[in-house]
Amino acid sequence: MARAPLPNAPGLDSLIEALRVLPGVGPRSAQRMAYHLLQHERSRAAQLARALAGALASVRHCSRCNNFTEAELCTLCRSSGRNPALLCVVETPADLSMVEQTLSYAGLYFVLMGRLSPLDGIGPRDIGLDHLLARATDGIVTEVVLATNFTNEGEATAHYIAEMLKARGVTASRIARGVPLGGELEFVDIGTISQAMLDRRGL
Amino acid sequence: MTRRRAVHEPGYVLHTYPYKETSLIVELFTRQHGRVGLLAKGARRPRSALRGVLLAFHPLHLSWSGSAELGTLVAADWAGGQPALSGIGVMCGFYLNELLLRLLPREDPHERLFAVYAASLAQLAAASDRAAVLRCFEHRLLDELGYAPLLVRDAASGAPVDPGRRYEYDPERGPLAANGSAGAVDGQTLLDIARDEYSRETTREEARQLLRALIACRLGSQVLHTRAVLAELQDL
Numbered sequence: 001m002a003r004a005p006l007p008n009a010p011g012l013d014s015l016i017e018a019l020r021v022l023p024g025v026g027p028r029s030a031q032r033m034a035y036h037l038l039q040h041e042r043s044r045a046a047q048l049a050r051a052l053a054g055a056l057a058s059v060r061h062c063s064r065c066n067n068f069t070e071a072e073l074c075t076l077c078r079s080s081g082r083n084p085a086l087l088c089v090v091e092t093p094a095d096l097s098m099v100e101q102t103l104s105y106a107g108l109y110f111v112l113m114g115r116l117s118p119l120d121g122i123g124p125r126d127i128g129l130d131h132l133l134a135r136a137t138d139g140i141v142t143e144v145v146l147a148t149n150f151t152n153e154g155e156a157t158a159h160y161i162a163e164m165l166k167a168r169g170v171t172a173s174r175i176a177r178g179v180p181l182g183g184e185l186e187f188v189d190i191g192t193i194s195q196a197m198l199d200r201r202g203l
Numbered sequence: 204m205t206r207r208r209a210v211h212e213p214g215y216v217l218h219t220y221p222y223k224e225t226s227l228i229v230e231l232f233t234r235q236h237g238r239v240g241l242l243a244k245g246a247r248r249p250r251s252a253l254r255g256v257l258l259a260f261h262p263l264h265l266s267w268s269g270s271a272e273l274g275t276l277v278a279a280d281w282a283g284g285q286p287a288l289s290g291i292g293v294m295c296g297f298y299l300n301e302l303l304l305r306l307l308p309r310e311d312p313h314e315r316l317f318a319v320y321a322a323s324l325a326q327l328a329a330a331s332d333r334a335a336v337l338r339c340f341e342h343r344l345l346d347e348l349g350y351a352p353l354l355v356r357d358a359a360s361g362a363p364v365d366p367g368r369r370y371e372y373d374p375e376r377g378p379l380a381a382n383g384s385a386g387a388v389d390g391q392t393l394l395d396i397a398r399d400e401y402s403r404e405t406t407r408e409e410a411r412q413l414l415r416a417l418i419a420c421r422l423g424s425q426v427l428h429t430r431a432v433l434a435e436l437q438d439l
């Protein structure tokens with residue numbers, strides 16, 4: 001919906017415009033947020049502004065795993081208890097924290113901060129593949145675990161990385177897919193069951 | 204604007220774009236309506252029934268209502284019967300989708316091309332000769348768009364193409380006999396393309412170049428993003 005700009009509040013307009021960068025925030029929510037901050041939360045809005053400026057100044061990418069950190073190396077990469085021969089590739093920091101919560105993976109990570117999506121114009125050069133390649137061929141890594149999403153884009157990304165690694169003699173593996181743990185077939189989506197049927201294994 | 208609706212129409216998702224907070228714009232290739240753009244309201248909500256269904260390369264049954272320009276998706280059901288693409292097959296599938304998105308106008312029915320597209324996906328999933336699948340699709344697409352390349356006759360003399368000769372290829376006219384070993388393609392390559400025969404090594408290479416050039420003429424200044432990635436992975 002079109003909203004006429006307020007003649008006397010260009011600052012409000014630019015705040016609304018700025019809030020729209022947040023994922024899932026359209027013009028209407030952005031307007032609601034802006035009014036809320038300015039009407040009821042002025043001191044906390046100032047806090048938000050300071051936190052945002054602070055994070056922008058101090059947060060950067062870990063030089064080994066590409067995840068967000070404030071130091072040269074993130075805590076995970078500095079930790080001595082991990083197996084450096086295993087490298088798990090994920091699309092986002094959120095995916096990394098999901099794998100961490102499983103407590104079933106003891107290796108290190110690489111965060112792509114994206115995925116290949118040729119139809120959106122996102123190619124190999126737009127995600128950190130050169131960086132990943134250097135990392136995977138450092139002589140310490142022996143297996144790269146590809147944990148990109150099971151979307152077409154995630155699948156294409158996994159394939160591209162696997163081919164890149166194969167050409168350099170590095171072993172790559174792909175996480176398995178199928179019916180979720182505790183999943184009752186009756187309530188699982190058709191696509192997943194169909195794929196699980198095709199990927200069935202002998203017992 | 205004409206009001207239209209479709210019920211249980213066979214189709215495929217070509218691509219989706221996020222729209223507003225929780226919705227998607229879905230670009231579809233459907234059997235009877237050709238390329239259709241629809242609004243899928245709430246499709247990005249975590250519990251949406253459309254999540255996990257609106258995926259490219261899977262046969263779907265689609266129902267929609269509203270105007271031709273941007274109708275509203277009412278239902279999308281899994282039609283099944285085809286394994287997911289994997290590895291290089293996904294990239295080939297993206298390439299087919301990019302061709303359709305860039306070259307097919309909306310609401311222009313292409314039932315024959317739809318059948319070719321469905322068969323191509325099945326072949327890509329079955330890991331058959333992928334380069335041949337792409338070449339046949341490119342050829343059919345040019346055909347459907349009204350730019351069927353002349354392959355069996357010399358454009359200047361009208362003489363049948365000689366498999367033993369070399370030819371230049373004028374994108375607007377067709378093959379022109381060249382002198383000796385000059386020219387872009389073997390006569391054999393042209394005849395092979397005409398009958399979808401891609402077992403000969405020289406044909407594979409020359410057909411790839413020729414069909415690429417013919418498609419480039421139709422694309423004008425548009426760049427195909429998927430082609431660069433495919434070329435990097437394999438000579439497809």
Ligand SMILES: [Zn+2]
Nearest residue numbers: 062065074077
């Ligand atoms: Zn790190």
